[in-house]
Amino acid sequence: MDAQMKVSRAITRLVVKHPFFGSLALSLKVRPEETIPTLCTDGKSILWSPSFVDTLDQEQTVGGMAHEVLHVTFKHPLRRGERDPLLWNIATDFAINQILVDAGFILPEGALIDPQYKGMSAEAIYDRLPDDAKERFGDAAAMGSVIDASNDDGNKPSDAEKNQMEANIDAKIMMAASGAKAVGNLPAAIKDLIERMKRSQVDWRDVMQRFIGGDQPDDYSYRKPQRKMFHMQGIVAPSIHKIGAGDLVVGVDTSGSVTKHDMSFFLGELNAISRDIKPQSITVITCDAKIQTVRRYEQGEEVEKIEIGGRGGTRVSPVFQYIEDNNMPIDNMVYLTDMCVDDYPHQPHYPTLWVSCWEDGSPAPWGQTTYLKT
Numbered sequence: 001m002d003a004q005m006k007v008s009r010a011i012t013r014l015v016v017k018h019p020f021f022g023s024l025a026l027s028l029k030v031r032p033e034e035t036i037p038t039l040c041t042d043g044k045s046i047l048w049s050p051s052f053v054d055t056l057d058q059e060q061t062v063g064g065m066a067h068e069v070l071h072v073t074f075k076h077p078l079r080r081g082e083r084d085p086l087l088w089n090i091a092t093d094f095a096i097n098q099i100l101v102d103a104g105f106i107l108p109e110g111a112l113i114d115p116q117y118k119g120m121s122a123e124a125i126y127d128r129l130p131d132d133a134k135e136r137f138g139d140a141a142a143m144g145s146v147i148d149a150s151n152d153d154g155n156k157p158s159d160a161e162k163n164q165m166e167a168n169i170d171a172k173i174m175m176a177a178s179g180a181k182a183v184g185n186l187p188a189a190i191k192d193l194i195e196r197m198k199r200s201q202v203d204w205r206d207v208m209q210r211f212i213g214g215d216q217p218d219d220y221s222y223r224k225p226q227r228k229m230f231h232m233q234g235i236v237a238p239s240i241h242k243i244g245a246g247d248l249v250v251g252v253d254t255s256g257s258v259t260k261h262d263m264s265f266f267l268g269e270l271n272a273i274s275r276d277i278k279p280q281s282i283t284v285i286t287c288d289a290k291i292q293t294v295r296r297y298e299q300g301e302e303v304e305k306i307e308i309g310g311r312g313g314t315r316v317s318p319v320f321q322y323i324e325d326n327n328m329p330i331d332n333m334v335y336l337t338d339m340c341v342d343d344y345p346h347q348p349h350y351p352t353l354w355v356s357c358w359e360d361g362s363p364a365p366w367g368q369t370t371y372l373k374t
Contacts, residue, residue, distance in 0.1 A: 003053040004032065010061040014069075018103070020186055021066045023176035024073065030065075039144040041068040043077035043165060059106040066105050067144045070096040073193070075169055076122060077149040078162055079358075081259050083126055089145050090137045091126035103187040110140045119189075121358055124340030127255065127313050159261060207370040209273050211353045212248060212332055246331030248279040249323060252306055253337035255288040255314040262357045262372060263306055266336050271303055283328065289313045291322055317343045324348075336372070339364070 001009075011030065015022030029045040038052040046068045053061060071077065076092045093112040100107060107113075117125045130136065149165055151157040157165060177194045180186040186194075250270065252263070274282060280299050284306060286292040297303055316335065323330060333352040344365055352367035363369035 001058075003048075003050040006053055006056070006058060006061050007032075007048055007065070009058060010065045013058075013062045014065060018066065018105075018180075020176045020180035020190055021069045023179055024069045024172055025065055027172045027176075028069070028072065036145075039064050039068055040147050041071050041077060041144075042147045043072050043075065043149040043169065056108055060108045063100060063105040063107040063111075064144055066100055066103075067093075067096065067107065067111075070100060071144070071146050072169060073173060073190070074122070075166060076146045078165060079122065080146070080148055085148075086134055086138055087126060087129060088122070090133055090140075091129060092122040092146050093140070093144070094125050095120065095122040099187065099189040102189070108143050111143055112137055112140045119362070121338070121340055123338050123358065124314070127340065207368070208269070208334065208353060208355070209277070211351065211368065212273060212277055212279065212334070246279060247281045247283070247329040248274075249283045249285065249328065249330045249333050250303075251316065251319040251333065251335035251337070252284060252286045253288070253314055253316070253335070254286045254292055255338065255340075258336060258338055258357050262336070266355065266372060267303060267306055270334075274303070279331075281329070283330075285319050285322060287315065287319050289315045289318075291318050294322070314338060314340045315343050316341050317345045320345045320348060333367075339369070 007030065011022065011025050013022075014025050025046070028041070031045065031047060032050050033040075033047040034050065036047055036049050039046065039048050041047070046065065048064075053064075056064060071092060074092070074096065076088075076095075080088045090112065094114055094117040097107060097111050097113045098115065098118045101113060117128075120128075149157060149162070151161045173194070177186060177190065180190075252258070252266075270282075278299055281296055282301075282303055283294065283296045284303060285294050286306060295304075314337065316337065319335070322328075323333075330350050333348070333350055334355060335352065336355045336357065338358055339354065339356040339362060341364070347366040352364075354364045354367055354369040355372050356363075356369060357372045
């Protein structure tokens, strides 16, 4: 059987047996390309090498097509940023191949699979790859690669073009999921993604504005006292402050997965909301694997550019520990992060809003989670 026939039958098999993958495959341009070694996608097309497909059996070809479809589903061609291209391909393969195996697909020999990465985003896996990942996994990652998305002119897309590409993919995903759900054939990981996408359609700015407050009256508060607060015979006198717009602490993940664009957009919206709500203070704490900077702004001060230092791994517990150790006044916490977190501390006494920069990040085990839709 020639390669073209094999690919055509693979797409047909996806439509019949795996309608979510089949619907998405039909929405993409699937065409042969002699200049590539295996398979690849840029988010708009699936390219396949005839000589590589000749080495696969029919089931592996189906798995290879599904592999590229899943790269598009998770928008991997739009998410690399400044990361190393080969390491990004390795991380994205680890992120999706376990999903495909769990869904019953047969992948080409040597596909990258490691249970320790199950359920993790590509960004989180990238940060956890071993130092010799290129030497150990580089050849296997070439099985089905991700190339950066480009605009119609073949150039790097602008932010507006990137947003439009993401919106187009979202529309295709929702349509494919609707059809697959109707016949009861939607993989668990895709169900989770769809639920997160539905949650992300809620405007995060409205969520943040309601969370920080502004419609709550001035009142007495018995929040955790500062050490300098007046004590008398074990009695703590209540303080008067605006509960909804009191002291706000903003944690910012500078691990590398939160992009400069996300940071800038978040900062602009934070300032706009703070002008409306006028919290007593805003303290910005940046952190990757450890605290990088702490800056306090009094009521009415504009939050300046957030310096992106560190760029190491993601940890959030140092921020909460810093607040505790320094007995910081706090009424609300907002934390901008990629949600690639495995060191959540115990739930604190103050409300916490997690603002995730990736829609496939898992929600936090406590507090409220929303998605930064730029």
